[in-house]
Amino acid sequence: MRILVVQHDPELAAVMAECLRRTDFDVDVVGDLSDAERKLGTTGCHGLVADRDQPDGDALGLIAAHRRAGWTRPVMMLTAVDSHAERTVLIEQGVDDYVVKPFSTVELAGRMRNLCRLPVAPAQASRLRVGELEWCRHDDAFTCAGAPLLLTGPETAALRALILAGGALVTRDHLTRCCAAEQDRPPAYTVDTVIGTLRRRLGPPDLIRSVRGIGYRLVEPS
Incomplete structure (x- = not known):
């Protein structure tokens, strides 16, 4: 490269x-x-x-x-x-x-x-999908199994970074910066808190895989 x-x-x-x-x-x-x-x-x-x-x-x-x-x-x-x-x-x-x-x-x-190592999503792709999770690039909106996901700014930023990575690892530092950009003041949350909330909102099967101490990635359901 x-x-x-x-x-x-x-x-x-x-x-x-x-x-x-x-x-x-x-x-x-x-x-x-x-x-x-x-x-x-x-x-x-x-x-x-x-x-x-x-x-x-x-x-x-x-x-x-x-x-x-x-x-x-x-x-x-x-x-x-x-x-x-x-x-x-x-x-x-x-x-x-x-x-x-x-x-x-x-x-x-x-x-x-x-x-x-992070695959770049094609510029022309208007929608990205992992399992039942779908992101509309134009509206910057997520749905899961066809139902809208109501997310906070940091949750949207984290999920956007994960789906754009195309299954590759996204580091904790990168997710922290993505989430911080959505805040008007220093964040009171941790990346783990945001990921935990996203997992609850998405429900089973768990699409977010942890890489201990390094970061997270989205995976297709088994």
Whole structure:
């Protein structure tokens, strides 16, 4: 898989690229948004790692524009800010995961490896289905066995992330960020609480499989 790294600091870019290569990625490195735009238009990238603060602007604008144009590859953002407002903005503009500077390059590579294992739902698919659970992309609404599911914002965000993963593992950290984006203040729940409520709402058979200490995934009923 080929990853594009957008990082204006040459020394940090070299360290990031080396760590990603040790994780079996092919890596291209550019130092600004203009070069990133050209690379995304001409190279078959499977994912993007970008420092938000670039010499020629905010990388979030580049990502948001490509998301609107239908680009669906995984995106990891480097940011200097760790706050609820920052998380909300990143998720709303199409970022899949982020790390806060200073960060561990080993963690960065591991998170990117996990994101690239998540199958991307086809942009044209208007409905996704797992067992009796169905998600309508247009309305962002879930039904189970044909009946509407009345979900809270965090529950909807978590279930959306799980169904978009297409059966692949979704980490607890990613689910936490998805849920947090639906809150106006720091959440008083845990991911386990949200998943437990979803299981009760969906009923048997249990479609949500736990991967202990790591995350969850949706599975087809036996």
